Amino acid sequence: MEAVKAVSGKAMPLGFSDVDTDQIVASDALKRIERTGFGEFLFAEWKEDPDFVMNKPEHQGAVVLIAGENFGCGSSREHAVWAVHQAGFGAVIAPSFADIFKNNCTKNGLLTVELPGETVEALLESIRQDPEAEVKVDLEGQTVSGPGINEQFIVDASTRHRLLNGLDDVGLTLNDEDHIAKFEKSRPEYLPSVL
Structure with a gap:
C-alpha cells in the first residue's frame, strides 16, 4: 500500500447520501478474480445517464470525491x-x-x-460553481482547504499512522517480524511453526 500524506486537485461533487456499496460497484463486477481494474465499474449504472456528474468533462481527473452522509453503507x-x-x-x-x-x-x-454537513454542503456548492477549484486534503496537518473552507478534521492516531506510512494489515504485522521470529524460535519444536 502506498503512503498517503496529502491529496490535492479537482473534486467531484457527488453529494448523494446513503450511497451503498452496490451503487458504488455493482455485483456484476464482483466476478473478477483480480484486485485491479475496478475503477471502470465505479457508479457504472449511474454513468448510463449522460447528465451524471462523473460524465461531465469538467470533473474529469478529479482526485477528491465529495459525498453526502452515510457513504458506503450496505454490504x-x-x-x-x-x-x-x-x-x-x-x-x-x-x-x-x-x-x-x-x-x-x-x-x-x-x-x-468526515466534516460537518454544512461544511460539506458549502464545499459541494463551491465546486459546482467552479469545477476547476482545487481541494487539498492534508493528512499530516489534518486539514481540508478549498474554495471558501479551511477546516480541521480528526483521524484516529492508528489510522493516521497506517496511512502516512503505507501500512496495510500485512505491513503492520511485518513491523513486528523480529518479535515474531524470536517468539517462534522459543517455541518447542513439536509445535507448528510459521518459520
Whole structure:
C-alpha cells in the first residue's frame, strides 16, 4: 500500500447520501478474480445517464470525491473501495461513512474525511460553481482547504499512522517480524511453526 500524506486537485461533487456499496460497484463486477481494474465499474449504472456528474468533462481527473452522509453503507464489499481508489480518487469527503466501508478504506490507502454537513454542503456548492477549484486534503496537518473552507478534521492516531506510512494489515504485522521470529524460535519444536 502506498503512503498517503496529502491529496490535492479537482473534486467531484457527488453529494448523494446513503450511497451503498452496490451503487458504488455493482455485483456484476464482483466476478473478477483480480484486485485491479475496478475503477471502470465505479457508479457504472449511474454513468448510463449522460447528465451524471462523473460524465461531465469538467470533473474529469478529479482526485477528491465529495459525498453526502452515510457513504458506503450496505454490504461489506472491499471491491467498492477498490473501485473508488482505482478510478483515481485518493480521498472521499462526507459528513459520515458506514463503518465497514471506512475500515476497508483504511486498509487500502483511501483517505476518508468526515466534516460537518454544512461544511460539506458549502464545499459541494463551491465546486459546482467552479469545477476547476482545487481541494487539498492534508493528512499530516489534518486539514481540508478549498474554495471558501479551511477546516480541521480528526483521524484516529492508528489510522493516521497506517496511512502516512503505507501500512496495510500485512505491513503492520511485518513491523513486528523480529518479535515474531524470536517468539517462534522459543517455541518447542513439536509445535507448528510459521518459520
